[in-house]
Amino acid sequence: MTRKIRLGAFLPGGGQHIASWRHPDQPADGAVNFDFHVQLAREAERGLFDAYFLADGLATGGTSEGGPARIAGFEPVTLFAALATQTTHLGFIATASTTYEEPYNTARKFASLDLISGGRAGWNVVTTATEAAARNFNLDTQHPHAFRYARAAEHVEVVRKLWDSFEDDIFIRDKETGNFLDRTKLHFAHHKGAHFKVEGPLNVSRSPQGHPVIVQAGQSEDGRGLAAATAEVIFTAHQRLDTAQEFYRDIKARARGLGRDPDHILIMPGVSPFVGRTEDEAREKYDRLTSLILEEDGISLVKGLTGGTLDLTGADLDGPLPPVAPTEGMKSRQALIRQIADENGFTIRQLYQWVASARGHYTIVGSAAQVADMLEEWFTSEAADGFNILPPWLPTGLTDFVDLVIPELQRRGLFRTAYEGRTLRQNLGLPFPVNRYAAARSAAQAAE
Amino acid sequence: MTRKIRLGAFLPGGGQHIASWRHPDQPADGAVNFDFHVQLAREAERGLFDAYFLADGLATGGTSEGGPARIAGFEPVTLFAALATQTTHLGFIATASTTYEEPYNTARKFASLDLISGGRAGWNVVTTATEAAARNFNLDTQHPHAFRYARAAEHVEVVRKLWDSFEDDIFIRDKETGNFLDRTKLHFAHHKGAHFKVEGPLNVSRSPQGHPVIVQAGQSEDGRGLAAATAEVIFTAHQRLDTAQEFYRDIKARARGLGRDPDHILIMPGVSPFVGRTEDEAREKYDRLTSLILEEDGISLVKGLTGGTLDLTGADLDGPLPPVAPTEGMKSRQALIRQIADENGFTIRQLYQWVASARGHYTIVGSAAQVADMLEEWFTSEAADGFNILPPWLPTGLTDFVDLVIPELQRRGLFRTAYEGRTLRQNLGLPFPVNRYAAARSAAQAAE
Numbered sequence: 054m055t056r057k058i059r060l061g062a063f064l065p066g067g068g069q070h071i072a073s074w075r076h077p078d079q080p081a082d083g084a085v086n087f088d089f090h091v092q093l094a095r096e097a098e099r100g101l102f103d104a105y106f107l108a109d110g111l112a113t114g115g116t117s118e119g120g121p122a123r124i125a126g127f128e129p130v131t132l133f134a135a136l137a138t139q140t141t142h143l144g145f146i147a148t149a150s151t152t153y154e155e156p157y158n159t160a161r162k163f164a165s166l167d168l169i170s171g172g173r174a175g176w177n178v179v180t181t182a183t184e185a186a187a188r189n190f191n192l193d194t195q196h197p198h199a200f201r202y203a204r205a206a207e208h209v210e211v212v213r214k215l216w217d218s219f220e221d222d223i224f225i226r227d228k229e230t231g232n233f234l235d236r237t238k239l240h241f242a243h244h245k246g247a248h249f250k251v252e253g254p255l256n257v258s259r260s261p262q263g264h265p266v267i268v269q270a271g272q273s274e275d276g277r278g279l280a281a282a283t284a285e286v287i288f289t290a291h292q293r294l295d296t297a298q299e300f301y302r303d304i305k306a307r308a309r310g311l312g313r314d315p316d317h318i319l320i321m322p323g324v325s326p327f328v329g330r331t332e333d334e335a336r337e338k339y340d341r342l343t344s345l346i347l348e349e350d351g352i353s354l355v356k357g358l359t360g361g362t363l364d365l366t367g368a369d370l371d372g373p374l375p376p377v378a379p380t381e382g383m384k385s386r387q388a389l390i391r392q393i394a395d396e397n398g399f400t401i402r403q404l405y406q407w408v409a410s411a412r413g414h415y416t417i418v419g420s421a422a423q424v425a426d427m428l429e430e431w432f433t434s435e436a437a438d439g440f441n442i443l444p445p446w447l448p449t450g451l452t453d454f455v456d457l458v459i460p461e462l463q464r465r466g467l468f469r470t471a472y473e474g475r476t477l478r479q480n481l482g483l484p485f486p487v488n489r490y491a492a493a494r495s496a497a498q499a500a501e
Numbered sequence: 502m503t504r505k506i507r508l509g510a511f512l513p514g515g516g517q518h519i520a521s522w523r524h525p526d527q528p529a530d531g532a533v534n535f536d537f538h539v540q541l542a543r544e545a546e547r548g549l550f551d552a553y554f555l556a557d558g559l560a561t562g563g564t565s566e567g568g569p570a571r572i573a574g575f576e577p578v579t580l581f582a583a584l585a586t587q588t589t590h591l592g593f594i595a596t597a598s599t600t601y602e603e604p605y606n607t608a609r610k611f612a613s614l615d616l617i618s619g620g621r622a623g624w625n626v627v628t629t630a631t632e633a634a635a636r637n638f639n640l641d642t643q644h645p646h647a648f649r650y651a652r653a654a655e656h657v658e659v660v661r662k663l664w665d666s667f668e669d670d671i672f673i674r675d676k677e678t679g680n681f682l683d684r685t686k687l688h689f690a691h692h693k694g695a696h697f698k699v700e701g702p703l704n705v706s707r708s709p710q711g712h713p714v715i716v717q718a719g720q721s722e723d724g725r726g727l728a729a730a731t732a733e734v735i736f737t738a739h740q741r742l743d744t745a746q747e748f749y750r751d752i753k754a755r756a757r758g759l760g761r762d763p764d765h766i767l768i769m770p771g772v773s774p775f776v777g778r779t780e781d782e783a784r785e786k787y788d789r790l791t792s793l794i795l796e797e798d799g800i801s802l803v804k805g806l807t808g809g810t811l812d813l814t815g816a817d818l819d820g821p822l823p824p825v826a827p828t829e830g831m832k833s834r835q836a837l838i839r840q841i842a843d844e845n846g847f848t849i850r851q852l853y854q855w856v857a858s859a860r861g862h863y864t865i866v867g868s869a870a871q872v873a874d875m876l877e878e879w880f881t882s883e884a885a886d887g888f889n890i891l892p893p894w895l896p897t898g899l900t901d902f903v904d905l906v907i908p909e910l911q912r913r914g915l916f917r918t919a920y921e922g923r924t925l926r927q928n929l930g931l932p933f934p935v936n937r938y939a940a941a942r943s944a945a946q947a948a949e
Contacts, residue, residue: 074681084706110704111605113687115660124682124687126704136585153602153605157638158576161576164576165580188698188699188700190605193698226521231520231795231798256560256561257573258533260753296673384851440720
């Protein structure tokens with residue numbers, strides 16, 4: 054089988070670009086409009102995307118999260134359960150926090166989503182990196198970065214144990230004899246760790262995928278370690294081919310070092326595409342959205358992306374970005390924003406105009422062929438197994454990609470022309486996870 | 502407007518009766534069969550029920566929760582989000598725990614469900630009363646009953662504050678000026694209490710109902726206090742008209758004493774109906790299900806309902822129920838089971854046969870007219886504002902009720918012939934909750 058590009062669609066109903074809600078095409082209430090999300094899901098499925106992806110913050114991000122239109126939205130798992138009924142092949146990758154949720158609850162809701170969708174669920178594992186979120190969960194200040202990542206690793210481990218509570222063939226359900234299940238195939242987690250004590254079993258049965266697909270986006274040293282050990286899909290943000298390649302090779306090497314098959318960790322950088330039938334048309338689309346940015350939203354965005362401590366009151370927006378001390382928030386993103394400002398020699402205004410569309414993800418303005426060229430180059434040169442597409446505004450930014458770029462990728466043999474499987478795991482080419490308890494029994498029997 | 506009976510439908514896909522999965526009509530995999538739940542929701546909507554209700558336990562209940570078929574199911578909010586898309590009027594009341602969830606997460610998922618369903622969400626507030634659940638959430642033993650109820654009261658209060666984060670008219674969404682919202686109408690909870698510290702605001706906007714409907718089932722002294730203070734619907738379990746009346750009057754009096762309108766607290770006892778075209782036919786249905794009970798499931802049920810500590814190994818099942826020391830679990834249910842055993846002079850076997858259908862809820866075996874007589878008597882004599890119907894097996898137990906009892910209630914003018922409103926709140930005749938911050942501002946302005 055020829056290797057194909059994998060595609061996620063990152064589609065917050067409020068739009069990615071901080072001014073997208075002002076665009077005539079996008080419903081101003083998109084963030085809380087369920088019917089609009091149905092439309093987006095169907096459009097992504099028409100484009101044969103692998104999955105619909107949503108981030109999640111556990112606090113009103115305001116403009117730092119993508120503009121005022123994204124101050125309020127849906128809880129992603131609840132939303133995706135509803136959207137799953139409106140689609141048949143599209144996967145759904147929802148973000149949930151290892152810091153502010155309990156593994157038993159996490160395991161349940163994703164197993165339920167997997168059951169409801171017939172095997173199309175993914176969990177984007179995040180540690181949640183804002184002070185605002187901490188203050189919504191009984192804390193005055195958030196836990197240190199290293200603590201969050203240690204808890205995350207254990208949280209994922211407990212969830213995976215719980216997803217193995219029921220072996221695939223546990224249920225007998227013989228009405229005649231009354232024999233419902235084989236109790237030897239029901240397993241307790243008996244987990245006792247530094248952060249969690251969880252007995253199990255889960256009270257949701259093993260779902261069609263066995264385990265929903267594990268997704269991560271960590272880029273710091275701690276983040277890379279967690280991702281290499283546990284992730285099956287990694288979203289990542291890069292501004293340059295060389296740093297993307299460095300990240301790609303590093304993760305694959307780490308995975309190999311941990312005894313994992315590197316083909317079972319898909320690296321998917323984010324790409325924010327302004328696509329036109331010509332480059333000029335794409336440029337017009339970019340300029341139009343840029344012209345809709347309010348200065349206060351731009352300032353707030355830069356503050357949010359640099360860790361939340363920067364005060365730009367009275368600053369010259371046409372001067373350079375001042376130094377900012379790093380915080381316990383999203384460390385890699387803080388460094389990336391600084392890199393964008395420095396390498397491009399951007400003023401504060403130029404910086405917020407550039408990151409307004411995707412907050413540090415790669416932004417490309419071009420014809421369908423130019424966008425496809427970029428995707429092909431990254432895909433064929435060890436920088437990416439696929440991409441998480443962030444259409445700057447909706448639904449048109451997505452429709453443009455589906456109508457213009459997807460056919461170009463298909464012509465080049467780089468993208469599917471029909472879904473390969475029924476589950477997200479099958480479409481992504483990821484293996485079905487063998488139940489750990491069944492595996493242990495097989496191993497024990499083989500050794501006898 | 503004439504007072505009408507309100508009806509909930511309590512429909513676990515695995516069935517209520519512990520042997521229901523063995524009935525030929527019920528899919529043996531009902532508990533984890535999404536399509537079957539869609540069928541049940543549509544059937545309940547055909548019967549003009551107010552709401553689909555689901556309990557939730559945060560542990561594999563095994564037989565104590567209703568038989569082996571209910572050892573694993575769906576997380577209710579995730580399931581209901583999906584079912585909401587398959588229905589247009591039916592409400593969805595999901596159970597969520599105040600002990601093992603955080604208020605910020607609770608507020609989000611129910612507000613999301615309310616947005617997705619267009620205003621049909623309800624939250625059944627429970628403290629979760631099993632040792633097994635405690636062991637899934639980092640505890641060796643569960644918190645004392647009084648602690649759980651104190652935390653529950655504060656949890657509900659925080660959730661309600663968060664649901665008021667956005668005033669109803671906060672969003673301006675003027676694309677021309679870029680004015681998205683009126684920031685004076687965005688509110689922080691700034692909550693600091695004994696159990697929670699939550700700053701807010703919520704990151705889900707105020708939903709169609711303002712607040713999803715608050716439901717409770719507490720019957721102990723602590724439970725009654727919490728319910729009278731905060732509940733809008735109360736599910737309750739009674740074996741006799743007189744205890745139901747005592748409970749009804751007590752709750753209404755407590756509510757009045759707290760300055761609440763007693764008509765805004767609907768008391769809905771559980772009823773498990775075996776309905777036939779004749780009493781004999783109903784009795785046949787009852788006997789058939791009873792004959793399917795396995796002894797070990799019956800013993801396990803009695804153990805679970807009496808607090809989980811009773812060891813019946815080697816006991817004479819045709820002798821009386823031995824004494825059981827009360828536990829920190831569901832106190833009122835333990836007392837109710839003892840009452841059923843004592844008042845009926847039941848042996849252990851007779852006890853489990855009787856409670857097999859509804860674990861202590863009122864069970865009635867009769868013709869449609871007999872069932873309607875009972876509902877009418879309770880409804881017109883200060884024992885009930887409505888009922889939570891627990892069909893013993895599915896879908897037929899529900900279909901029987903819809904086809905036989907509903908028309909009888911309609912003929913008597915006791916039940917609706919069409920949905921009155923678009924939201925659960927409207928159908929139940931409950932008021933729209935005024936936003937506390939808007940109310941405070943109005944009061945301040947009036948005082949000037």
